[in-house]
Amino acid sequence: MVPITPLRTMALSMGASRRTMVSCTVCAWRRHLSTSRPYLADKLPTPAPGAAPVEAPKPDLPGSAIHAPRAYGKKITNFTPQPLPRPIGMAHPPHPEDNSGVDRRSLKERRDDFVDYDKHLVRRKELKEKMARPYFRDWRNMQFHEGKSFIAPPLPFKADMSLFFPNFVGDTLAKNANNPRDTTRTLLGKVSVVAVYSSQWADDQAKTFISPEANPELHELLAKTPGKTQVLQLNIEDNKFKAWIVKMFMGNLRKQIPEHNWGKYFLVPRGITNEISESIGYLNSKVGYVYLVDNLCRIRWAASGPSHPDERESLVKGMKLVLHEWNKNEKAALEAAQVKDAAKGKKEVS
Template sequence: MASITPMRAMALSMGLSRRAFSCTVCSCRRHLSTSRPYLAGKPPAPAPAPGAAPLETAKPDLPGSAIHAPRAYGRKVKDFTPQPLPRPIGMAHPPHPEDNSGVDRRSLKQRRDDFVDYDKHLVRRKELKEKMARPYFRDWRNMQFHEGKSFIAPPLPFKADMSLFFPNFVGDTLEKNANSPRDTTRALLGKLSVVAVYSSQWADNQAKTFISPEANPALHELLAKSPGKTQIVQLNIEDNKFKAWIVRLFMGNLRKQIPEHHWGKYFLVPRGITDEISESIGYLNSKVGYVYLVDNLCRIRWAASGPARPDERDSLVKGMKLVLHEWNKVEKAALEAAKVEEAAGEKKEKS
């Protein structure tokens, strides 16, 4: 029997490794050729029978999409002039304290179904591609147009029955005894709130042109007259973890700048605003400050962006007075109705 030389052994081993590698590639190709058509070619869901409820509620168009303003995505704008808000902005559904908290409350079965759903993978892939293609300095470049102002505040508040909702955010406050993050929904319910949203010192300075005592003394006079029903809430959006850590590090300095009775109304939100929320509430530039007038039912009744104009400051105070008067009127009518109902009940008991 002929002996196997070292060169022959090397050649045999290389041949075996090539065959093993080719078999592995073939098996992967067979797997992809059978699984991908199966996932991509899933039969469509059957149409509901006549008169039956649809399988999924149709999503309405985003109200904020009617705002024609420069964005961080899409085509580059060469010229822009802000226009008044064309219609109410906000979310279509009332907020919930657990919304936008980052906690995944899906069951194991729902997670498994979503993991193997090819259509959802395609949607997620599209979202990631759009984020990767988004110019990093687009928001800063858009600041050249009227200091980043996206729209002009309306002269009057939106009607209550036509207004949409302010979304929920979760973050830490300046209160020392607060052990866990708080949600904004519980803080806004039952109060007429002026909400300032910003994510940088530049945006904070823009928001202060609306809400600071020096820039808008009439607003603070109105707040002093109705302390139990009105408030100012500030949301510092820090989607960058390092910047959020820096802000937490200097919480002590913030407490010195803000009065103690306002500590529970200053939120540091570590989660960024999604594109859906941004389009809905008109938060179109993360480097710009935005101010919202939110009523006791978390509905956006008025909104502004960028630095304040004199007429916008006046419209904020005027809108706050109108919404407050409307709220007092509703409370008075409800109290009178309760008295009538109580009197009718007493009369029925006597008879």
């Protein structure tokens, strides 16, 4: 890099015209060295395309949908879980690269974010909340109804009002799978029951909804609708060491899970962000959560903690209703396509 001071001394010893030219060079060099935040922040980052383009983003709903104990904020001394008041989920359709840890930003976009003070404030707030979070708060909240955050709705949410299930990336039990894999491509085109947990206690709670012993009606429905329904399990391990241990004992997990379900068990080695936790109602990492997700990755039903008999019934009933709705839409789309083809054929003949 050429030092600026010698250039200034040389400019003073020259004539007026040459001094003007060198001065302009010095100014240009200074402009090259300086980088202003407003200039860099002009270009907004291009949003990633959604994996389900047929669905438009939903408007952000005001406030939290669930009033329940959390791992942060004010400590609660008394709590009774209530039914979900409205749909939960993300406002935008999921993308297979979301939450994968891969940074697709260009160097220009990274530099823009680095000098954006507003984004620094947001990141600072996130770090402060993470540092101020009590370590044992989730365990203390287990005293309220075994950690149950909310009660499942009796009927699934309407399709046009439902929000989206986020994408997760993790390793499956399938030996020939191209790990890591994303959940979005696995969920698209099927009605899925998704169990999310991060501990053995939470796993046992989720099994009260999805195991053949606890919910035989669910597995009867799965057997009657092969290729259209499935059960996914997401084991969230935000601790790298614990994730490594679980990965070392994948062989034992394969003995516990039927081989045809190996590709539907995901070990996710990344924690869930606060935004996702609040959006999908994952409010206690020590509790198991179950979601009914339709063929377009929309959350149509959700439950938490240990199951109640009426919740197991509403899960099966909701799955039947979502399947009926999907079949009805497919039939209507097929009839519309046939009418369109017939009209096109008549037009060509005439």
